[in-house]
Amino acid sequence: METISIVIYICILLSTLFSYPLIKKQKKKHERLVKLPPGSMGWPLIGETLQLYSQDPEVFFTAKQKRYGEIFKSHILGCPCVMLASPEAARFVLVSHAHLFRPTYPKSKEKMIGPSALFFHQGSYHSHLRKLVQSSLSPETIRKLAPDIEAIAISALDSWASGQVVNSFHEMKKFSFDVGILSIFGRLDDKYREKLKENYSIVDKGYNSFPTNIPGTPYAKALEARKRLSEIVNEIICEREEKKLLDKDLLGYLMNFKDERGQVLTKDQIADNIIGVLFAAQDTTASLLTWILKYLHDDRILLEAVKAEQKTIYEVNDGGKRPLTWSQTRKMPLTYRVILESFRMASIISFTFREAVVDVEYKGYLIPKGWKVMPLFRNIHHNPEFFPDPQNFDPSRFKVAPKPNTFMPFGKGEHSCPGNELAKLETLILIHHLLTKFKWEVVGSQNGIQYGPFPVPQRGLPAKFWKESKHDV
Numbered sequence: 001m002e003t004i005s006i007v008i009y010i011c012i013l014l015s016t017l018f019s020y021p022l023i024k025k026q027k028k029k030h031e032r033l034v035k036l037p038p039g040s041m042g043w044p045l046i047g048e049t050l051q052l053y054s055q056d057p058e059v060f061f062t063a064k065q066k067r068y069g070e071i072f073k074s075h076i077l078g079c080p081c082v083m084l085a086s087p088e089a090a091r092f093v094l095v096s097h098a099h100l101f102r103p104t105y106p107k108s109k110e111k112m113i114g115p116s117a118l119f120f121h122q123g124s125y126h127s128h129l130r131k132l133v134q135s136s137l138s139p140e141t142i143r144k145l146a147p148d149i150e151a152i153a154i155s156a157l158d159s160w161a162s163g164q165v166v167n168s169f170h171e172m173k174k175f176s177f178d179v180g181i182l183s184i185f186g187r188l189d190d191k192y193r194e195k196l197k198e199n200y201s202i203v204d205k206g207y208n209s210f211p212t213n214i215p216g217t218p219y220a221k222a223l224e225a226r227k228r229l230s231e232i233v234n235e236i237i238c239e240r241e242e243k244k245l246l247d248k249d250l251l252g253y254l255m256n257f258k259d260e261r262g263q264v265l266t267k268d269q270i271a272d273n274i275i276g277v278l279f280a281a282q283d284t285t286a287s288l289l290t291w292i293l294k295y296l297h298d299d300r301i302l303l304e305a306v307k308a309e310q311k312t313i314y315e316v317n318d319g320g321k322r323p324l325t326w327s328q329t330r331k332m333p334l335t336y337r338v339i340l341e342s343f344r345m346a347s348i349i350s351f352t353f354r355e356a357v358v359d360v361e362y363k364g365y366l367i368p369k370g371w372k373v374m375p376l377f378r379n380i381h382h383n384p385e386f387f388p389d390p391q392n393f394d395p396s397r398f399k400v401a402p403k404p405n406t407f408m409p410f411g412k413g414e415h416s417c418p419g420n421e422l423a424k425l426e427t428l429i430l431i432h433h434l435l436t437k438f439k440w441e442v443v444g445s446q447n448g449i450q451y452g453p454f455p456v457p458q459r460g461l462p463a464k465f466w467k468e469s470k471h472d473v
Contacts, residue, residue, distance in 0.1 A: 037082055037365045039064065039072035047075025056449060057350060061085070061376055071365055077106070081372040082365075083351075087386070087405035090375035092362060093354055094413035101354035101373055103415055108211035108219070112203065112226055113279055114272025119415060124259075126414070129273060132257055134418045136250035137183060142422050143326040145182060146429065150324055152178045153430045157438055160465040165443050168293055169460035172286035179426045180281040183419075184274055185236065186249040195232050199225040200278065207279075208453060226275070233271040250277065277419070284348050285423045287454045289430060291346040292338060294457050295393050297442050302338070302395070307435045309334045314436040329428045337395035339427055343409035345393050347378035348454050352411055377408050440465045 042048035052060045061083065064072050070086040084090060093101050102122055110120055118129040135141065156175040160166050181188055181196065188196075206222025213220050237255060240247070254270045265273075296303045313328050314320050351374045360367040367373060382390040386406040387397060410417035417423075434440075440463050448458030 035364075035366060036368075037071045037073045038068040039074055039083075041073065041075040041080065045078070047078070047080075049076055049078075052076055057451065058378055058382070061351075061379055062382075065376075065379055071363065076372075079372045080368075081374055082367045083374045083376055085376045085379040085383075087380055087403070089362065090377070090380065090408065090412060091405045093373055093375050094352075094411065094415070097360070098413050098415075100356060100358060100360050102357050104353050104355040104372065106211075109207070112207055112222060113276050114226075114230075114268070116266075116269040116272035117276030118273055119276060119280070128257065128259055130414065130418060132253045133250065133273070133277065136248075136253045137419050137422050139421050141248065142183065142425055145422075146326050146329070146425065147323055148182055148187070149179055149426050149429050150433070152182065153426070153433050156430075157433055157465070161438060161467050163464065163466065165462050165464055167460035168463050169286055169290045169456045172289040173282055175430065176282045176285040176289070176426065177278070179285075179422070180278050183281070183422055184250045184277060186247050186251075188236075192232060192236055196229065199228045199232070200275075203229065203275075204282075229275055230268065230271040233274055234267050237267055237270065250274065280417060281419050281422070283454050284417075285426065287346065287348045287456050288339070288342055288423065289427060290456055290461050291342045291348075292427070292431065293440065293463065294442065294446065294461055295338070295342055295345070297440070297463075298446065299393065302393075303435075306335050306338060306431070310432050310435045313432065320436060324429060324432055329425060329432075332428055332432075334395065335428060335431055336424075337398040338431075339424060340398045340407075340409075341393060341395040344381045344387065344407060346455055347381045347409075349409065349411060349417075350378040350455065351376045352415075375408075375412075377411075380406055380408070437468060438465055439468055 040048065042051065048060075064074065064083065065085045071082065071084055071089060074081050074083060084093065099122075103119055105120060110117075113120075118126055118133065121129075152175065156171065156178075160171055177197065177200070181193060185192075202225035203222045206218040206220075206225075209218040209222070211219050213223065236251070240251070240255065251270070251274065254265055254273060258264055296306065309332060313324070313332070316328075317324065354373040354375075356367045356369050356371050356373055359369050381387065383406075384390050386403055405412070408416075410420045443462040443464060445458060446461075449455050450458055450460075
């Protein structure tokens with residue numbers, strides 16, 4: 001037996017030795033066929049982070065695409081990346097081969113929002129949660145919120161019309177936060193609303209700060225405020241359980257969920273997902289609304305056309321005496337095209353992050369396991385092949401549906417934003433009341449973009465708002 005074992009061992013060893021050159025040759029041949037995309041990795045450790053953040057990101061990405069093509073590599077924020085600037089590549093990563101890529105965020109962001117938030121996950125947990133969020137934000141559900149959203153919009157506009165210069169973006173954030181609270185909790189008690197607003201504001205300020213947990217820093221303050229947010233959500237849950245309330249809002253859906261094994265969500269999981277939805281809902285919608293203000297302000301002919309469309313509905317409602325209806329928000333074609341063109345032009349979600357879970361081959365290039373992958377929505381939205389004269393704000397281009405995978409304002413695939421219908425509804429309602437009852441004037445320079453992290457007009461678009469006089473109506 002011992003002799004046989006030695007013979008077998010020798011055979012395996014010889015086989016390995018003889019086959020090694022062949023394996024090595026085949027590996028080298030494969031490496032020659034499948035190579036890394038072109039591009040620069042920049043300096044050691046910091047890569048090209050400084051080049052990206054020292055200028056308009058669009059300039060950085062566009063220059064790279066012109067030099068290297070629609071797939072190129074870089075090194076950003078300590079991570080090697082492959083960047084993709086074609087509709088086919090975006091679909092490959094986000095839809096057809098999504099199982100090869102996982103959503104990824106910096107650990108500091110996950111900690112701030114909560115590790116159980118749905119957009120940090122894949123698989124059955126993500127699938128269950130996404131269905132719950134989609135159900136709570138479906139057109140059938142949010143149409144019931146239209147009267148309350150209208151009341152929030154009217155109150156917000158009235159508060160701006162004080163004759164003082166306001167930061168449009170900051171005011172839009174307050175508006176979208178209140179709508180987010182409504183969609184999550186329904187008509188929430190004022191004491192809870194104020195606590196949530198106060199602590200969320202602290203979290204918001206620390207979210208994009210340097211992640212050092214030193215007492216007194218914005219990040220450390222944000223982490224403490226984040227703990228308090230969980231405690232407030234837990235209080236609301238306990239109160240609902242005591243009163244046996246079965247509200248049909250997002251919190252209600254999360255509290256009543258049971259998977260196929262009868263498992264329910266923990267209070268921490270519920271809190272993480274609620275805070276995640278608040279984050280997803282606030283800045284993107286506020287940025288969109290601020291850009292719409294700017295684009296309409298800059299094009300007075302278009303402004304008058306959109307105003308005429310809204311005034312027609314206003315007159316049908318007895319000069320605004322009757323509330324705006326859900327069906328009326330579905331009959332604003334020009335206003336809706338303005339929203340779509342604002343999404344395209346501003347490209348508020350400029351790109352998204354994924355991470356390759358295995359070595360992936362795409363169009364002859366290797367995307368190594370562990371590398372970040374970034375579909376560049378802004379580059380696709382500003383490609384003249386798909387959108388002629390892309391720097392021109394032209395809502396009429398959306399009279400015809402764009403080519404597949406060329407317009408992705410909410411992302412694409414199973415991780416696309418489930419709150420897009422709510423964002424559109426609150427935007428249409430606010431625009432209706434703004435254009436039928438108010439006027440505004442932008443103050444100071446109207447050019448420039450700032451990123452924090454989403455693109456917004458410079459200094460948040462300072463503006464003055466005032467009510468139209470009756471003879472103007």
